Amino acid sequence: MSEQNMAQGAAPAESTLVLEAALTPPDSGSSAWDNPLRDPRDRRLPRIAGPSGLVIFGVTGDLSRKKLMPAVYDLANRGLLPPGFSLVGFARRDWADQDFAQVVHDAVREHARTPFREEVWQQLVEGMRFIPGDFDDDTAFKQLKSAVDELDASRGTSGNYAFYLSVPPKFFPKVVQQLKKHGLADAPEGSWRRAVIEKPFGHDLASARELNRIVHEVFEPDQVFRIDHYLGKETVQNILALRFANQMYEPIWNRSFVDHVQITMAEDIGIGGRAGYYDGIGAARDVIQNHLLQLMALTAMEEPIAFDAGSLVTEKMKVLKSVKLPEDLGAHTVRGQYAAAWQGGEKVRGYLQEEGIDPASTTDTYAAIKLEVDNRRWAGVPFYLRTGKRLGRRVTEIAVVFQRAPHSPFDTTATEELGQNAIVIRVQPDEGMTVRFGSKVPGTSMEIRDVTMDFAYGESFTESSPEAYERLILDVLLGDANLFPRTEEVEESWRILDPIEEYWATHGKPAQYASGSWGPGEADEMLARDGRSWRRP
Template identity: 70%
Template sequence: MGPMTDSIAWNNPLRDPRDLRLPRIAGPCSLVIFGVTGDLSRKKLLPAIYDLASRGLLPPSFSLIGFARRDWTNEHFIAFVKEAVEQRSRTPFKEATWENLAKGIRFVQGTFDDAEAFTRLSDTVQELDRDRGTRGNHAFYMSVPPSAFPTVSKQLAASGLAKSSEGAWRRVIIEKPFGHDLQSAKELDRVVSEVFDPSSVFRIDHYLGKETVQNLLALRFANAMYEPIWNSNYVDHVQITMAEDIGIGGRAGYYDGIGAARDVIQNHLLQLMALTAMEEPVSFSAEDLAAEKSKVLSAVRLPSNLQDHTARGQYSAGWQGSTRVGGYLEEKGVDQSSTTETYAAIRLDVDTRRWAGVPFYLRTGKRLGKRVTEIAVVFKRAPHLPFENTAVRELGKNAIVIRVQPDEGVTMRFGSKVPGGSSMEVRDVSMDFSYGRSFTENSPEAYERLILDVMLGDPPLFPTTKEVNLSWKILDPIEEFWSTLGQPQPYRSGTWGPTEADEMLARDGRHWRMP
């Protein structure tokens, strides 16, 4: 590119410099993972680190430290990492790439309340600074239950690991959920902020790292055809769905007592709603994006009648495809009297000029008909249809559907004339854009993008403290109301949730989309 093209590309507020052909490569640093033997680390984090290395986005000095209670040597841990990489990495396994990465892998055995273990961790960090050239730059990934955040934070402070030297940085990455209500979220934030500067705290929401979620911003703000109709003049309602076809698996210890709303709506779905409803930011910087998202969350109004405009359910035994599956109360480790919901649906209204009168319906559940996450913007019917009633009796509403996963892309649903015949017969059709068919590039996993952003100190895709607190303010009254209702309504595995969820939309004269 010439000088003029370079200037346009870097200064265009709708062009993210990270998407240019010149890659952003992290500087010298290490990543310490607490809870490194857990499912998240094995299935997502370790493969993502290898994929970053395979793409040439990690520095030669990059080092990885695993912290866990297992009595392992460095060699044991290296073998564990290699197995995870071989099974789950997105890019092909290359022996040369692996050997370079393995040279910087270390393991520290200990528990979170063991001060001596953190002393050993501090010694390991200093060794990496000296022998690997990590230069005092270290990120700490808390892939641990929220209850462990305060203990780990205080140990990092006591051992001096949280304190950065001049010209270096220390950062902490925290997995959701950040608390279980507003009060606990504020307390966790207070504890973490006593140890780390707020600018060094990165709260992970992996959905915000997905390519399709980021493409929502491009769809809205880089195209002239959508933004003029993205408002209450044309939009009837918005549905945001995250459906899973699996149960809780072996996560009863985490999930029971948390439930679908805290696990998914408070973070993933409210973030997707904020991105869908927000005004155009001044830029795509972290501050400007957070400001617009926070305005949306601040403007959310709960329904006056939570009984009619919320729904919750708990999956019972049924069929998932051709497989017979048990109900939630049959899952190992679940209390037989549990009132934890595995399905949650809520209606929210956004009291702004753009969205006044447009309901947002959010739903999530386990053991549903299929795995899908989508944002469906459903438009009002045309004000006048100059056709015979018989010609349009099956015509639905226009919709733009952003498919987040799987089969990432965008579908537009509209009415079209049926070919042939002398009469005007109109039927719903779809026009589809698919990432997989339109781009030859293999999209990176969300955790690749987010881990790299932490190392670069680039936080646009990470929710702020204000966003987290506003989200809990929305959800807490709903959770409090649900706590008075007793057992959630059962729904058969393999279906699309409890009947009260359908009734919730029917009261508004609407129905759920069938993904």
């Protein structure tokens, strides 16, 4: 601003006002994101949730203790929750508010990503309430309604609540119907109510449709947030940045250059104490139907017109609708169960010996399938998806493997140790990306060998990546649905998986594989038929 304008008392420029607003802390009832002078596209300020509260059903479960409650604390510790934020737990426990607060405190101390700060904790604990009861207990839901009204008055939550259903899917209908019955699903004028649903979203297409029907009788589609925590991971979101913010990758991201794509989610642990949930569900329903098909859609999709929920869903749905199953499901799909073996220096039990598992169970702990995307970009390029428990190590990655050079001037002996070029996106645990290519080995002879260039989040950025649940819970409170699968995506994913599950149900038993290995030999044979092999991460 010129001295003349200052002398005349002219209003400061808009950019100056925005900067001043950025430097002014919001008051207790405001959000920096809601500041009318702030351009929502300005990323200099973090997105901060407005007045709101979170109600967690099933708050005594492992998910809540290990992920949800620590994520709430980490958000508060980073200044991303309003001062009056409230947390209400609902479970079948004879607890008072202070008992619940102690449970949250212990979970935060053990599992939070950010350091514990007493002043942050004291601000959070003032807004904690606990409601004991069953899901069919009308009295408990009346108490929940009273608690919500009391928090609106004492904490300034303004009637804005997200209801997190951290419960088995069989309880979803009862909980949403109780919320409707007691007026909790209906937001006061100018406020919002949202439902957060954990996977699995049904166990097949028919059950998914029925579940969606029941939930949408109470909540509108834009009020329902289906959690797929993989979509909240920084490395998954980085797929879009890698492809569409750079010029060097997208021109070769197609059938003219790509040989095949492998998407792997491997775990080195067994089912633990989850027999009641896992048996009858299996690896394909638990992981492929949601996590891996979502990763595949992000890898294969066309560029969206904008980074918003509608545009992303449009492009992902084009991929899912284009997925073609192999004609011979016996040759191009594999399921397995881990068997007893030595792993990590200890003898571990096989799946059929796990506590609570029927010795005759045919539930898969390993699943591998071959899919194709029948469109112009990907025609003829196979996508191999695999997941399993008790595998060689814990890793999730997307490997885009390229065709070999069409002509080589080098002798065969010079390139005998040269593999195929690849771009590997490491989703977890060593978040980052690797580019594999051939390079000359130092020396007087011409010898070419694979080398890698690595990008690691931990080395390139000083700030550690937030946990997926931090990002997703904040997005729910902000009403940002970019990273949440829509109804149509869930149903289309079941359309893909159902024929495979139906085939497996009538064709023998799962193959056995040794714990600590990389799966059954049949999975290696599946790729060998195509002249390929699995990566060993």
